[in-house]
Amino acid sequence: MPAVLNPVLDLLTVRGTVTEAEQVTARMRRLRIESGQLAGLEVQPGQQVRVLVGGLTLRTYSVWHYDPSGVVELCVLDHAAGGPGARWGRTVAPGEQVRLRRPEGTFTLRPDATRHLFVGDETASVAFGAMLAALPGDAAVSGCIETATATDRLPLPGGDRLDWVLRGETSLPDAIRRLAPEPGGIAYVAGEARDVQAVRQVLREAGWDRRAVLTKPFWTPGKKGME
Numbered sequence: 001m002p003a004v005l006n007p008v009l010d011l012l013t014v015r016g017t018v019t020e021a022e023q024v025t026a027r028m029r030r031l032r033i034e035s036g037q038l039a040g041l042e043v044q045p046g047q048q049v050r051v052l053v054g055g056l057t058l059r060t061y062s063v064w065h066y067d068p069s070g071v072v073e074l075c076v077l078d079h080a081a082g083g084p085g086a087r088w089g090r091t092v093a094p095g096e097q098v099r100l101r102r103p104e105g106t107f108t109l110r111p112d113a114t115r116h117l118f119v120g121d122e123t124a125s126v127a128f129g130a131m132l133a134a135l136p137g138d139a140a141v142s143g144c145i146e147t148a149t150a151t152d153r154l155p156l157p158g159g160d161r162l163d164w165v166l167r168g169e170t171s172l173p174d175a176i177r178r179l180a181p182e183p184g185g186i187a188y189v190a191g192e193a194r195d196v197q198a199v200r201q202v203l204r205e206a207g208w209d210r211r212a213v214l215t216k217p218f219w220t221p222g223k224k225g226m227e
Contacts, residue, residue: 013052013099014038016072018092026151027078028122029089030064032071033098039070045130046108046188049074051088052099059085060218062127063103072103075126075154079219107190107216109134115185118143118162119176119199123218124190125154131188133157140185144175146195173198183207186214193217 016035024030043066050058051074065073076089092098109131110116116139118128125145135141137158144163147153153164165175172195181187187208189199196217203213 009052009099013101016098016100018094018096018098021092021094024075025122025154026149028075028152028154029078031074031076031089031092033074033100034071035100036070038072038102040068041066041102043103044108045134046127047103047105048107048127049103050101051085053088054084057084059083059088061085062123062218063130064126065130065133066103072100075129077122105216107188107214109188110186110214111135113186115140115142117181117185117187118145119172119187119189121146121167121172121191121195122148122152122154123192124188124216125156127190127216128188129154129156129159132159142179142181143188144172144179146172146175146191171195171198173202176202180206183209183212186212188214188216190216191218193220 014035014037016033018031019034020032022030043063048060048062049072050060053059061074061076063072064075078090079086107127111134116135120128141158141161144165146165146167148167163175163179176199183206187203189196196215200213200215204210
C-alpha cells in the first residue's frame with residue numbers, strides 16, 4: 001500500500017488484530033478483533049463497521065458483540081457469489097492485522113418500543129442478534145429469518161421467538177403475510193435489497209407507519225460493493 005495513503009487511512013480507520021476465528025454456522029465465521037483505538041466507545045446494538053478486506057476495498061459488517069475494552073466481534077457470511085469480503089472472512093486468521101472504521105450507522109435498536117418485529121436473512125441475523133441480546137427477556141418479540149439451509153441459522157438470544165424459513169420453500173414477504181403482525185412498535189427489516197423493499201411494502205399495506213419500519217439493504221446480486 002503506498003505510504004502516501006497511510007496518513008489518510010490513519011484518519012479514517014483504526015488498526016486492529018484478529019485474535020479469534022471460529023466457525024459458528026455452515027457458512028459463517030465469528031471474528032474477534034482487538035484494538036485499543038476501539039476502547040470506550042458508545043456502540044448501539046445493530047451498528048456496523050467497515051473493514052478494509054484487500055487493498056482499498058471496504059466491506060460492511062454488523063457488530064455481533066462489542067466490549068468497551070476495545071473488542072468487536074463480527075460474524076462474516078461466506079456468500080455464494082464469493083466477493084472480496086467473503087474471501088477475506090473465509091481466510092483471515094488470528095494474528096493478522098486489519099484496518100476498520102469505528103462502529104456507525106442508524107439501523108439500531110429502539111429499546112423503548114412496545115413491540116419488536118425482526119425480518120431478514122442470514123446477513124441480517126448478526127445485527128438482530130446484537131439487538132435481541134440488549135432486550136429484556138420479557139420483551140414482545142416476533143419476526144422471521146430466512147436462510148439457505150437449517151445449518152445457516154445463527155444462534156440468537158431469544159431466537160426461539162422468531163420463525164425460521166428456508167429460501168425457496170417460501171418468501172419473506174409471504175412469511176410476513178402469514179405472520180400478520182399488527183401495526184405498532186418497531187419493525188427492523190434487513191438483508192437482500194429487493195426482499196427489504198418487498199417486506200416494507202407488505203407492512204405498509206398492513207397499516208404500518210413508514211416511520212416505524214427501519215430498513216437496511218445489506219446486499220444484492222450483481223451490484224459492486226454489495227455482492
